[in-house]
Amino acid sequence: MKPTPLNNTQTVHFENYKIENTTNYSEKSSYKSKLKDPYGIVPNGPYKVFALEKRIILIQVLFYFIISLLSAIAITLIATNSLKKIKLIEEDYKWSWFIIPAIVLIFSLYKFSVRWIEHSSIKKSLNNYREELKRNAQSVPASIANLYKKLVKQQIHHNWMTIFCVFYVGLAALFFWYFQDKNFNDVILNFEAFINKITPSPTYLSIVLTIIVVLSIVILIVLSIARKKRLSDIQEYFGFQVIKDTEVDQLKIRMNRIYMRLFFLSIAILLVIPAIILLILKRTIFGKRK
Numbered sequence: 001m002k003p004t005p006l007n008n009t010q011t012v013h014f015e016n017y018k019i020e021n022t023t024n025y026s027e028k029s030s031y032k033s034k035l036k037d038p039y040g041i042v043p044n045g046p047y048k049v050f051a052l053e054k055r056i057i058l059i060q061v062l063f064y065f066i067i068s069l070l071s072a073i074a075i076t077l078i079a080t081n082s083l084k085k086i087k088l089i090e091e092d093y094k095w096s097w098f099i100i101p102a103i104v105l106i107f108s109l110y111k112f113s114v115r116w117i118e119h120s121s122i123k124k125s126l127n128n129y130r131e132e133l134k135r136n137a138q139s140v141p142a143s144i145a146n147l148y149k150k151l152v153k154q155q156i157h158h159n160w161m162t163i164f165c166v167f168y169v170g171l172a173a174l175f176f177w178y179f180q181d182k183n184f185n186d187v188i189l190n191f192e193a194f195i196n197k198i199t200p201s202p203t204y205l206s207i208v209l210t211i212i213v214v215l216s217i218v219i220l221i222v223l224s225i226a227r228k229k230r231l232s233d234i235q236e237y238f239g240f241q242v243i244k245d246t247e248v249d250q251l252k253i254r255m256n257r258i259y260m261r262l263f264f265l266s267i268a269i270l271l272v273i274p275a276i277i278l279l280i281l282k283r284t285i286f287g288k289r290k
Helices: 022-034 044-079 095-135 142-178 191-198 202-238 245-283 285-289
Strands: none
Touching: 044 095, 044 142, 044 202, 095 142, 142 202, 142 245
């Protein structure tokens, strides 16, 4: 721009003027275009819900695949006695060492398969929604109502799974840490020998279990916020009557009641069974010694 005096009445000419934010604007536009239906049938808001669900499920598929792979590697290292060869431990492996990685492997493979099926289902639901919109522009896909209920169920499942994890995994960490060198009876209550059969390093296992407890709480907080956002998006783009509030409330009450009963039943079993065993031992073995 050529400078001119303030009292000059000539036209001001702009030369080589460029908008600095052109790059940022184009990047935002390209990002928004990715959230648009390539066929131009599904509105941007509902398409965003489908696209977000597909990404979340893909992330979960990748996560469970990695966990499965790590579990398989752990089982292989134990089976080939490689932990001793690399001097990570000083003794040969025991069969009980396979229990934890095997459980993790089975669970992660199950979740991997379920999430992969859900990913295919989301793609099918999106295609069906396109066909429904061609017939009725105001239609709400049944998959969205199912997705809403699934997110509510997932939150309840996750809440109680975290409660179970914090209680039992925390209890296990405390058990391995405190009883790793305790021996109240050479044969029956020899906790030291029992724990050493399960793990080569009780202290290390206690630390790992404690980390699992902390991570489970952090993951619950993060995913709860994410689910809340996803539910809000569904209500915003598809309307507040995607599913009746009374139906959601009944679902929450029924599932919470079931989980609460299971939790207290598990605690009762955990307390009753050891008490019965100790009573039997007291009347048989310890009673004979007197």
